[in-house]
Amino acid sequence: LFWQLHEHGFSYSIISLFALSASITYCLAIATYRLFFSPLAGFPGPWLAAATFGYEFYYDIWPHSFRYMWKIKDLHDHYGPIVRITPLHLHISDPFFFDEIYPSDSRRKRERCAWFCGQSTDTLGSGGISSTFGHDLHRRRRAAVAPLFSKKNVNELQPLVKKKVEKLLGRFAQAQEDGSVINLVDAMSALTMDVISSYCFGKDMRQLEKPEFAAQAVWEMQQGSRVSRWARHMPWFFDAVLSLPPWVLRLLQPEFPEENPWDVMNRKMQYILDHPQEPTEDGNITIIHTIKDSNLPQEERTAHRLTDEAATFLGAGTETTGRVLAVTAYYLLANVELLARLREELETVMPHPNTDVPLPELEKLPFLTGVLYEGLRMANGVAGRMPRVATSENLVYHTHNNMKRELDKTFVIPPGVAVMESIYLLHHKEDLFPNSYEFLPDRWIGNPGLKQHLYAFGKGARACLGSNLAWSELYQTIAILFRRFNLQLHDTLESRDVRIVRDASIAMMTPSSKGIRVKILDQLTSS
Ligand code: HEM
Numbered sequence: 001l002f003w004q005l006h007e008h009g010f011s012y013s014i015i016s017l018f019a020l021s022a023s024i025t026y027c028l029a030i031a032t033y034r035l036f037f038s039p040l041a042g043f044p045g046p047w048l049a050a051a052t053f054g055y056e057f058y059y060d061i062w063p064h065s066f067r068y069m070w071k072i073k074d075l076h077d078h079y080g081p082i083v084r085i086t087p088l089h090l091h092i093s094d095p096f097f098f099d100e101i102y103p104s105d106s107r108r109k110r111e112r113c114a115w116f117c118g119q120s121t122d123t124l125g126s127g128g129i130s131s132t133f134g135h136d137l138h139r140r141r142r143a144a145v146a147p148l149f150s151k152k153n154v155n156e157l158q159p160l161v162k163k164k165v166e167k168l169l170g171r172f173a174q175a176q177e178d179g180s181v182i183n184l185v186d187a188m189s190a191l192t193m194d195v196i197s198s199y200c201f202g203k204d205m206r207q208l209e210k211p212e213f214a215a216q217a218v219w220e221m222q223q224g225s226r227v228s229r230w231a232r233h234m235p236w237f238f239d240a241v242l243s244l245p246p247w248v249l250r251l252l253q254p255e256f257p258e259e260n261p262w263d264v265m266n267r268k269m270q271y272i273l274d275h276p277q278e279p280t281e282d283g284n285i286t287i288i289h290t291i292k293d294s295n296l297p298q299e300e301r302t303a304h305r306l307t308d309e310a311a312t313f314l315g316a317g318t319e320t321t322g323r324v325l326a327v328t329a330y331y332l333l334a335n336v337e338l339l340a341r342l343r344e345e346l347e348t349v350m351p352h353p354n355t356d357v358p359l360p361e362l363e364k365l366p367f368l369t370g371v372l373y374e375g376l377r378m379a380n381g382v383a384g385r386m387p388r389v390a391t392s393e394n395l396v397y398h399t400h401n402n403m404k405r406e407l408d409k410t411f412v413i414p415p416g417v418a419v420m421e422s423i424y425l426l427h428h429k430e431d432l433f434p435n436s437y438e439f440l441p442d443r444w445i446g447n448p449g450l451k452q453h454l455y456a457f458g459k460g461a462r463a464c465l466g467s468n469l470a471w472s473e474l475y476q477t478i479a480i481l482f483r484r485f486n487l488q489l490h491d492t493l494e495s496r497d498v499r500i501v502r503d504a505s506i507a508m509m510t511p512s513s514k515g516i517r518v519k520i521l522d523q524l525t526s527s
Pocket residue numbers: 129130131142196312313316317318320321324376380381382386387455456457458461462463464465466467469470
């Protein structure tokens with residue numbers, strides 16, 4: 001058009017002026033629609049956030065990186081419990097509305113938000129359970145593997161988890177001898193990655209054997225999360241970055257692995273499809289073999305789909321639990337009295353440091369349980385927004401009476417609108433958790449009503465599928481580690497290395513953080 005107009009005698013400056021005014025008119029028309037005619041017009045919030053996605057970009061991408069959650073908190077303080085945070089999204093900060101957004105009743109259909117996942121195309125990973133948009137497809141995919149994560153099945157997996165915990169502690173004993181420093185996030189993530197990879201496809205990824213534990217895998221996951229934030233604003237970005245040859249990516253980021261991780265995983269999945277009879281390393285049933293042999297249609301059982309699913313399970317089951325373990329260990333080591341109380345309780349069921357305790361016995365210990373609840377609350381394995389789109393019902397929100405400005409107002413959220421809460425903001429609600437930035441396991445003890453306000457695993461039909469496995473890892477690792485070893489924090493600061501200051505789905509610490517680091521002092525003997 002540009003050249004044609006020029007051939008018809010229009011000068012370049014006139015054409016450019018015309019193009020500029022057309023673009024401005026287009027943007028103004030869109031902003032006007034968003035502000036006055038969209039189904040979200042009239043919901044409280046800053047007009048700029050309602051008019052343009054640039055508002056989120058400014059806080060989450062550039063110049064502030066991954067800080068929108070804290071801005072959203074400020075917006076709630078100003079506008080009340082419901083805020084329009086983008087042209088398409090409502091954010092609610094009210095624990096008593098959580099079950100409405102995330103219901104368990106599968107007849108109340110909820111879908112994911114395509115824009116939020118950065119998935120307007122067949123993005124890498126979009127075949128995994130957690131990224132599946134549609135309610136019905138999600139249900140079918142989840143049903144195929146859900147029985148593997150029942151409490152009963154996870155209890156049967158206890159020996160597998162215990163075996164990996166013992167391997168981790170073998171490395172700790174070695175570190176005691178050579179006096180080396182251990183980064184707990186990497187070490188715990190190595191444990192959880194070896195567990196989930198064993199459970200996922202029957203071969204453990206041997207992160208516990210690596211000198212730096214799972215440092216590389218954690219880095220890759222963090223980078224993936226960051227890139228996926230960009231992909232919200234530019235949906236082609238994630239695929240475009242990963243389709244570059246690894247050597248180009250290594251020029252940009254020297255830590256990038258020599259081979260694209262998706263290709264490696266795809267080969268593993270193809271191998272499983274080609275060798276159906278091969279036994280698994282630990283003799284356990286696996287998630288991928290279960291999907292492969294399920295009655296899902298053939299297109300749901302291709303190597304590509306299995307790759308997406310395996311990546312989902314590895315991503316969901318590694319850093320989340322690894323960070324909770326590391327953060328819990330940090331607070332125990334930073335509070336000698338809490339650690340002494342924990343050890344005293346552990347000695348009642350583990351008179352010898354090597355006593356084998358069945359998982360259900362550990363689950364009965366009130367203080368250990370309080371410690372783990374508090375660890376989950378403080379660590380926020382998944383911290384940020386989790387949008388849901390109700391497909392066919394209005395969600396009716398009555399503002400909660402004790403909130404500041406919007407007293408007794410009712411909002412009707414129409415079907416098709418993405419609405420969400422953020423776990424981190426709920427876990428720091430002072431009326432539920434007084435002194436919320438302090439690690440206080442006692443708040444959970446003798447207070448059964450509070451447990452409904454642990455949001456760490458989400459809720460409803462898309463809540464964490466691996467929560468039973470996570471609990472098993474948390475109970476066993478913390479109990480065995482602290483019954484057996486004396487550790488000491490090494491150059492670790494709560495403000496720098498433990499507190500979440502940025503959220504890219506994966507919680508992030510300050511850029512100068514070197515991780516939660518410890519030295520192993522000695523091993524404990526019988527009481
Ligand atoms: C303490 C550790 C963990 C935390 C805090 C955690 C948290 C969560 C949360 C909040 C969600 C919901 C996300 C959303 O709605 O957008 C989720 C989903 C999920 N988690 Fe976990 N998780 C943990 C460990 C695990 C483990 C060990 C596995 C291993 C299998 C796992 C597998 C999954 C899967 C597959 C989903 C998607 C479920 C679905 O969409 O139906 N998680 N997790």
